[in-house]
Amino acid sequence: MQKLAIHGGKPVRSQEYPAWPVSGPRELELLQQVLFSAQWGGYHEYVEEFEKLFAGLHDARFGIAVANGTVALEAMLQGAGVKPGDEVIVPAHSFIATATAVSRIGAKPVFCDIERDTFNIDPASAEAAVGPKTRAIIAVHFGGVLADMDRLARLADNAGLLLFEDAAHAHGADWKGRRAGGIGLAGTFSFQNSKAMTAGEGGIIITNDADVAAQVRSLVNCGRKPGHGWFDHFELGTNLRITGFQAAVLLAQLERLPEQIRLRQANAELLNTKHSTPGVYFQKAPEGAVVQTLYVLPGWVDEEVLGATRDEFLEALQAEGVPARPWYPHPLYANPLYEKHPYRKVSCRVAEQACKDSFWLPQRTLMGNDEDTSDIVRAIDKIYQTYKPETTAVQ
Ligand SMILES: Cc1ncc(COP(=O)(O)O)c(C=O)c1O
Incomplete structure (x- = not known):
């Protein structure tokens, strides 16, 4: 022995084992473009390019890039109309942000169990957690293996709940050919240092719902609205924008x-x-x-x-x-x-x-x-x- x-x-x-994160000349090339432009923040054109590409690759019409995956969750819930006093079902295991996003907007997390084999939210336990105040479920795709989106979608439909995806681990993953984040009403991703693609920090909300997208965009961009002035504010928003540097790195990471x-x-x-x-x-x-x-x-x-x-x-x-x-x-x-x-x-x-x-x-x-x-x-x-x-x- x-x-x-x-x-x-x-x-x-x-x-x-190979080091993480991985980078190369492509990151450098795109970073230089931002560096030598006059637009480092306030939405460099690479931000829009990245949002479109990333959302498109995940079967979603809209992408709103933000500072990190934690605030992405908060903006998604708020933008989709989850209100103080509502309950949101989350798995008992995830990174803390899945639950604190719910608490921070004044809603109440309801913790349910995970499945032994997949480590993902257990749809039967989620069903047992539904109560009169329950408004939504957040599925977390642990490690990038999708939760059972068929059963969760059925549960959400039957109980009249909104279905969200915390896809912080699930860049590029799918459920029967449909990509993570684009299956529920909206989904979020993280681009934090250890994630499957990264800009050190960063996040994105994706959705196919034009109203949710518009609301989220306004919330993360100081309450502004398209077609109005920089100093006209319509929502109690905040500034969660990402920089052009992050978008440059993310464009290169997405290629890999x-x-x-x-x-x-x-x-x-x-x-x-x-x-x-x-x-x-x-x-x-x-x-x-x-x-x-x-x-x-x-x-x-x-x-x-x-x-x-x-x-x-x-x-x-x-x-x-x-x-x-x-x-x-x-x-x-x-x-x-x-x-x-x-x-x-x-x-x-x-x-x-x-x-x-x-x-x-x-x-x-x-x-x-x-x-x-x-x-x-x-x-x-x-x-x-x-x-x-x-x-x-x-x-
Ligand atoms: C499941 C899950 N959700 C949300 C987050 C939050 O992402 P971020 O670190 O970008 O704020 C993480 C990050 O580790 C995560 O693992």
Whole structure:
């Protein structure tokens, strides 16, 4: 048996996985265009070009680029008419912004459970969360695998709710050929540093609804309206515009996205084909989620079968040269902020279990060659060979 790196053995790999973010001469070329123009902010022409391209690629007529994915969510909810006192159903696991966007506009998040296999919002739990004040659902496409948009759309239709998508992880992903963000009433994306395409910070709201688009645009541009003066303000808006520099970088990043998705998807397929170690399981994409961004690859550990806890497993995996991190430490409602702000929840048993047994691999672990991907499999199996329980060892 090979000695684990945490026990002083030779690690499976000593080379780093490819670095993130990725950039090249194209970013530089477009950045220079902005730099040598007189329009760094206040909507450089690249902003409009990027908004049109990105929205079009995600099956939406309108795109409104903003400062980040957090404010994108707030602007989307407000622009679509979610009001103080309304309830909005969100999964108990996501980045905090999915819930705080609801709270910050004076509405109340209602936390529901996630599915074990996909890590996405569980439509049955979302249905159980609907109450008389419920106005909307936000689906989060975790890691870039789409939530079951058929079931969520049916639920929204039947219950008369608005359906939104927090597609912060899901650039370029689809559900049965329809792209993330363009399926519900509106969707948001993040371009923060670690995301599948990035300008360091940035976000966008996309929608097919002209009224929502106009309202969001006004809210994020100081309440202005097209055809009126720079100093004429019609809504209680704010300034959430992005700069020309961000748009320049995003235009270049968008050109690279399809190839990067293909690479990650091919590597994820290879990983899933080769990996059969008992006790370690990776996210399963439902059939409808054909194109998957794989911004992160979530997984979970069955401690009884593997013979190691999630944390022992992660410590060993990292020492073998595979970057990985534990799942969120607690469901969103267990954050101290929700001791001060109202929320409601239904049973979130899976979400609570995920805090104990789940983890994720960052996208860069799926951006190397076949050998780099196979190292993940080797490292996991090496850990199992050391920890496997006696009973399993005999079989
Ligand atoms: C699911 C989800 N929603 C929203 C956000 C917020 O995006 P940003 O960091 O651009 O504000 C993030 C960012 O990490 C996220 O993961």
